[in-house]
Amino acid sequence: MDETMSDFHFKLMSFGFKFRDFFKPRKNILEQAGIKPGFHVLDYGCGPGSYLTAAAELVGKSGKIYALDIHPLAIQKVNTIAAKKRLSNVVTINSDCKTWLPDNSIDLVLLYDTFHSLSDPNRVLEELHRILKTGGILSFSDHHMNENEILHAVINGGLFKFFEEGKEIYNFIKEDQ
Numbered sequence: 001m002d003e004t005m006s007d008f009h010f011k012l013m014s015f016g017f018k019f020r021d022f023f024k025p026r027k028n029i030l031e032q033a034g035i036k037p038g039f040h041v042l043d044y045g046c047g048p049g050s051y052l053t054a055a056a057e058l059v060g061k062s063g064k065i066y067a068l069d070i071h072p073l074a075i076q077k078v079n080t081i082a083a084k085k086r087l088s089n090v091v092t093i094n095s096d097c098k099t100w101l102p103d104n105s106i107d108l109v110l111l112y113d114t115f116h117s118l119s120d121p122n123r124v125l126e127e128l129h130r131i132l133k134t135g136g137i138l139s140f141s142d143h144h145m146n147e148n149e150i151l152h153a154v155i156n157g158g159l160f161k162f163f164e165e166g167k168e169i170y171n172f173i174k175e176d177q
Contacts, residue, residue, distance in 0.1 A: 004071045007073060026050050026051045026054045027054035027058075029051075029112075029141070029166075029169060030054050030055055030058055030110075031058075032166030032169050033108060033110065033139035033169060033171065034137060034171065035058040036059075036107075037058070037059060037060040037062060037063060038062040038063050039058075039059045039108055040059075040063060040105060040106050040108075041055055041059055041063070041064070041107065041108045041109070041110065042066045042068060042108075042109045042110065042128075043055065043065065043066065043068065043112075044099075044109055044110060044111050044114060044124070044128065045069055045070075045111065045112070045114030046068060046069045046074055046078055047113075048073075049067060049074070049077055049078040049081045051110060052067060052078055052081055052082065052090065053081065053085055053087070055110070056082075056087045056089055056090060059089065060089075061089060063089060064089045064090075064091065065087075065091070066090075066091050066092075066093055066106070067091070067092050067093070068093040068094075068095055069094065070094070070095065070096045072094060075092045075093075097120070097123055097124055097127055098127060099128075099131055101131045102131070103130055103131065104131070104133045104134065105131055105133070106131045106132050106133065106136060107132075107133055107137070108136060108139060109128050109131075109132060109137070111124075111128070111138060111139065111141075112141045112169075113141060113143060113144070114142070115140070115142045115150075116142050116144035122157055125154065125157055125159055125160070126157075126159065129159040129160065129174055129175075132174040133174070134174060135174065137171050137172065137173060138160055138172040138173075138174070139169050139170075139171050139172075140154060140169060140170045141169045141170065147170075150170055154172050155172070158175060159174070159175055160172035160174060160175055161173050161175050
């Protein structure tokens with residue numbers, strides 16, 4: 001089971017993300033992921049919701065954003081953003097791994113700057129594989145890992161195949177078992 005960071009550390013991280021997001025808008029990164037209107041997207045390890053507004057805009061009213069995080073403050077922050085911006089297509093999930101989403105129900109998973117801190121990354125990849133539709137995309141970025149580490153970690157279990165590299169992300173496609 002993964003442990004949550006302290007509330008202080010979470011608030012400090014959230015504050016830093018505000019500056020990062022101002023200079024590097026998250027929408028630019030999400031466009032590399034290939035989100036389309038009507039998609040159901042899981043933001044795994046959503047943190048303070050940096051990608052939430054842009055993702056909700058890209059999927060439109062017919063799409064849905066699931067925001068999952070282990071930290072209760074993350075869920076609280078995402079719920080606040082969703083309410084303030086009237087994002088009716090956002091659902092939060094407080095969990096350390098399980099999504100409780102149906103098999104083959106998600107078009108795209110965002111796994112950004114989370115993988116390096118997972119205690120059981122293979123279990124998480126198995127869960128993400130389970131919920132992704134056939135041909136679904138795992139969009140991956142982790143500034144704590146180099147390209148070889150990322151490719152090895154994601155492809156090694158045979159669940160995902162490298163699909164394409166964006167400027168700041170790697171996209172993998174679900175391999176059927």
